[in-house]
Amino acid sequence: MTKLLGTREVYGDTLSELGAVNKNIVVLDADLSGSTKTSVFAKKFPDRFFNMGVSEADMMGTAAGLSTCGKIPFASTFAIFASGRAWEQVRQSIAYPKLNVKIVASHGGITVGEDGASHQAIEDIALMRCIPNMTVIMPCDGIETKSVIHEIVKYNGPVYVRVARGKFPVVMPEDYKFSIGKGVVVRNGKDATIIAMGLMVSHAIEAAAMLEKEGLNIRVINMSTIKPIDRDLIIKAAKETGAIITAEEHSIIGGLGEAVAGVVAEEFPVPMKRVGIQDKFGQSGLAEELLAHYGLMPKDIAVAVREVVKKK
């Protein structure tokens, strides 16, 4: 049985560990601290935790102000509100002046499940990626989440991190160290490359295992930094495997797939296909049901791989 870890739980724990060491870390939430897990930090360091109530725009602005005085603010809420409701505050007050604010947004993607489309951010990566100065990260599991949170504290500038509601299978080894802007080959192969983010990394590995039985040798890349994207790793994959499939729990518009396609088209065009949400809103349902409904299961990735390999 694969080990499961919640990325938001790991976020909450890591944040409170770091808070003990780094007194400049302050945390803001918009009335969702129980869900984003910033409540763990709040209990330990109540004087450095600010619940801003249901006001995401104000939260982002307040975080910006705190950072100008040397604090390292972590602002958390659901991904749809962090990236959507407060988009212009993030652009104007945080990214434009390149302030040291870390936005860690939970409940990204459709695996939010039962709450339905209103709470399922399928556009957040696109919205954050198009803002200059912004770094965009989605860890693939709990181990990577911990390393991501450690690394973004060392980096001076605005960062958007998407974590999820559900628990993800552990993919990365215990001693793994994340570095901003570096993708990781999690499975070697020569016939095609699946470049994935978040939960889709484990699905891509499963897809590759299925395809192995058909004689296809598939490379899998965990592209946890969506911006700045690891161009070299993408170009290498295009050159060495001649086919690229992207997989993301996000709209195919503006997300990882388009980021990868931009590099492939400019640097080394090869056949490509984007697995993701096909320009549709989500709906209520169990996470597993939704992943199947929107074509994000390992078998769906395998279908895309077979299709692209034929075009080589």
Place this chain on the structure above:
Amino acid sequence: METLISEIMTKPDIENLKKWARQLRLDVLMMLNKAKSGHTGGSLSAADIVAALYFYKMRHDPKNTKWEDRDRFVLSKGHAAPIQYAALARCGYFSPKELRTLRKLGSILQGHPDMKCTPGIEVCTGSLGQGLSMANGMALALRLDKKTSRVYALLGDGEVEEGQIWEAAMSAAHYKLDNICAILDFNGFQIDGAVTDVMNVEPLTEKWKAFGWHVLMIDGHDMEQIIHALDEAETIKGQPTMIIARTVKGKGVSIFEGKYQYHGVPPSDEELKKSLEELGVSAEGWPERLVE
């Protein structure tokens, strides 16, 4: 309910502050005429308040812009950037010669305040409604660090139509940020017309009080009232202070006064000439030469 200004200030040099306000008005008119774009009315209405802050109230050091104990100023109504640029230049943050470059490619003086370009600017504003939240963030950080520094935020009356202002108003009161002093430049006009016609924001005093603020009402062109209100705000504990300053859009130049049409229009050469005559100041030697 208004809080009355009872004491008469004797300490600050009122005449000197008035002279600085005149200097800032001259600078604004000259800058905007040279830039051929920008916001005249809302820069002039804030001139006396900005002069009182930079030349009297705020503890700041133009030679040490990142001094940790400085008071902070956030121009939430960022389109009035020229008035802040004039104050910064005259305080010595940068050469007054830079005022000639407003809104030009590569200038340190962007169309709206930019902390990355201009010494003395604390945040990036210009998109209305965001400054008060940032000021609150600074106030929280300063309190955490046990600093006595204060944060001043200048808001526009059209600006308070933005919902985020009221989110920030709640936050400042909730966190009892008595190191915050907001000033509302209540000039009565926004770009499309009178505030009462476009989107009425009244009753402002009652609104801010209801949101938990200590509210002072003043004439925003009466230097004594301005400095007294700023001094009084510093004595208020346990809640933030809002100074609602009744002002005249375009104050000081009759052709612009009370005219929303000049919200975002710079003075033409002819208008500049008339304006300077009315203010009793000369363009000669600008920007090096100071007003008498």
